[in-house]
Amino acid sequence: MDTIFAQATARGKAGVAVIRISGPRAHSAARALAGSLPAPRQAGLRRLADADGVPLDEALVLCFAKGASFTGEDVVEFQCHGSPATVAALLSALGRIEGLRLAEPGEFTRRALENGVLDLAQVEGLGDLLEAETEAQRRQALRVLSGALGAKVDRWRDALIRAAALLEATIDFADEDVPVDVTPEVTGLLDEVAASLRSEIDGVSVAERIRDGFEVAIVGPPNAGKSTLLNHLAGREAAITSEHAGTTRDVIEVRMDLDGLPVTFLDTAGLRESADEVETIGIARAVARAEAADLRVFLLDDTGKTQGLAPGPEDIVLRGKADLADGAAHGVSGLTGEGVADLVAQISTTLEGRASRTVTATRERHAEAMRRAGGAIAEAQNQLSLGMETAELAAEDLRRAVRALETLLGRVDVENLLDEIFSRFCLGK
Numbered sequence: 484m485d486t487i488f489a490q491a492t493a494r495g496k497a498g499v500a501v502i503r504i505s506g507p508r509a510h511s512a513a514r515a516l517a518g519s520l521p522a523p524r525q526a527g528l529r530r531l532a533d534a535d536g537v538p539l540d541e542a543l544v545l546c547f548a549k550g551a552s553f554t555g556e557d558v559v560e561f562q563c564h565g566s567p568a569t570v571a572a573l574l575s576a577l578g579r580i581e582g583l584r585l586a587e588p589g590e591f592t593r594r595a596l597e598n599g600v601l602d603l604a605q606v607e608g609l610g611d612l613l614e615a616e617t618e619a620q621r622r623q624a625l626r627v628l629s630g631a632l633g634a635k636v637d638r639w640r641d642a643l644i645r646a647a648a649l650l651e652a653t654i655d656f657a658d659e660d661v662p663v664d665v666t667p668e669v670t671g672l673l674d675e676v677a678a679s680l681r682s683e684i685d686g687v688s689v690a691e692r693i694r695d696g697f698e699v700a701i702v703g704p705p706n707a708g709k710s711t712l713l714n715h716l717a718g719r720e721a722a723i724t725s726e727h728a729g730t731t732r733d734v735i736e737v738r739m740d741l742d743g744l745p746v747t748f749l750d751t752a753g754l755r756e757s758a759d760e761v762e763t764i765g766i767a768r769a770v771a772r773a774e775a776a777d778l779r780v781f782l783l784d785d786t787g788k789t790q791g792l793a794p795g796p797e798d799i800v801l802r803g804k805a806d807l808a809d810g811a812a813h814g815v816s817g818l819t820g821e822g823v824a825d826l827v828a829q830i831s832t833t834l835e836g837r838a839s840r841t842v843t844a845t846r847e848r849h850a851e852a853m854r855r856a857g858g859a860i861a862e863a864q865n866q867l868s869l870g871m872e873t874a875e876l877a878a879e880d881l882r883r884a885v886r887a888l889e890t891l892l893g894r895v896d897v898e899n900l901l902d903e904i905f906s907r908f909c910l911g912k
């Protein structure tokens with residue numbers, strides 16, 4: 484097994500950079516540069532020098548023993564001065580040590596998975612945590628990283644294995660009098676797991692929104708002030724605005740952090756009948772994207788009419804250019820900012836309502852494995868409804884369900900998945 488090393492912190496100038504070494508020679512390599520090593524998990528200040536005694540840096544050295552480190556291997560971390568030149572000198576000195584090589588992207592995490600320190604869902608959670616930009620994303624990723632999905636899978640698996648064992652006991656007793664009727668207990672276990680799986684599958688789409696962002700489309704007639712509102716929300720001139728009706732054609736996207744939720748606002752072409760070919764294409768796009776969005780803000784002009792698209796029950800409908808309207812109509816003005824805070828609060832309340840359920844499964848991959856498990860359980864339930872003669876087939880279905888659930892954690896059949904998952908990691912992770 485190679486010993487690998489890489490800079491764990493972002494490249495560029497910084498006060499401190501962390502260089503991580505992992506593998507059987509991590510401690511001896513670090514000793515070669517530092518002279519001596521502090522006790523595990525205790526920071527020690529050391530003067531680092533290369534094999535010729537040329538000083539490299541003064542750094543904090545932190546050692547972790549095999550079995551008690553991020554990768555599960557012997558690990559050393561140098562907290563060195565964060566200049567590119569210092570880091571380059573240290574990496575080059577490490578590269579000259581026999582048996583050491585630069586890590587590939589994601590290789591530290593891959594070793595953590597191979598050594599059973601993290602399960603596959605936790606690896607995905609770690610990837611999401613390193614990417615997290617908003618509070619909701621951070622919370623969700625941390626929950627997955629902490630092993631919440633693994634704990635659920637263990638509970639489901641225990642229940643399924645118990646159900647299968649009860650069925651197998653029945654098979655063994657087939658010729659004799661079965662001491663007790665196991666059907667009620669098996670049925671109870673299967674119903675419970677099936678319901679729990681369904682609820683988790685339902686939560687995946689919310690989790691995906693939290694990870695990838697909610698889409699909020701601004702729609703309405705031309706010149707209602709949609710682009711001006713988008714620019715106000717973005718705090719910059721993201722979209723062209725003008726007094727000409729039909730200015731916006733392409734969908735313009737602006738990504739924002741709305742009270743901790745990731746939201747992409749979509750500015751769209753004004754909806755109307757148009758003879759202009761390009762504008763008509765823009766309107767078709769506007770309708771398609773608005774329909775697919777999580778929420779729509781209908782910005783109306785003084786006619787108060789909408790065309791081509793009808794608001795859904797949770798959509799927000801309000802009058803644009805509120806500064807021109809007299810009276811206390813529910814409105815917003817991208818020009819003066821009037822009503823914008825209320826609008827933002829309403830959007831975030833609506834989306835928070837959807838995001839509030841605590842989910843543990845967060846990806847389509849998880850939903851897919853849980854659907855396969857749920858399908859196998861349904862087949863077992865079906866066999867059991869035909870009577871105990873088919874108990875053996877039902878037990879086999881349950882073992883299939885267990886295998887499907889274990890793919891969630893990377894215990895079986897996931898070799899082809901690993902490359903895809905680790906390709907998202909960058910160097911030093």
Ligand SMILES: Nc1nc2c(ncn2[C@@H]2O[C@H](COP(=O)(O)OP(=O)(O)OP(=O)(O)O)[C@@H](O)[C@H]2O)c(=O)[nH]1
Nearest residue numbers: 705706707708709710711725729730731753804817
């Ligand atoms: N008084 C006032 N004028 C506004 C407001 N919002 C936009 N305008 C003006 O109204 C005109 C149209 O604004 P846009 O933001 O381009 O409107 P739009 O809805 O994006 O228009 P299309 O892209 O053509 O559909 C511009 O001249 C803006 O300066 C507002 O809140 N108050």
Ligand SMILES: [K+]
Nearest residue numbers: 706725727730
């Ligand atoms: K316009």
Ligand SMILES: [Mg+2]
Nearest residue numbers: 709710730731
């Ligand atoms: Mg516009």
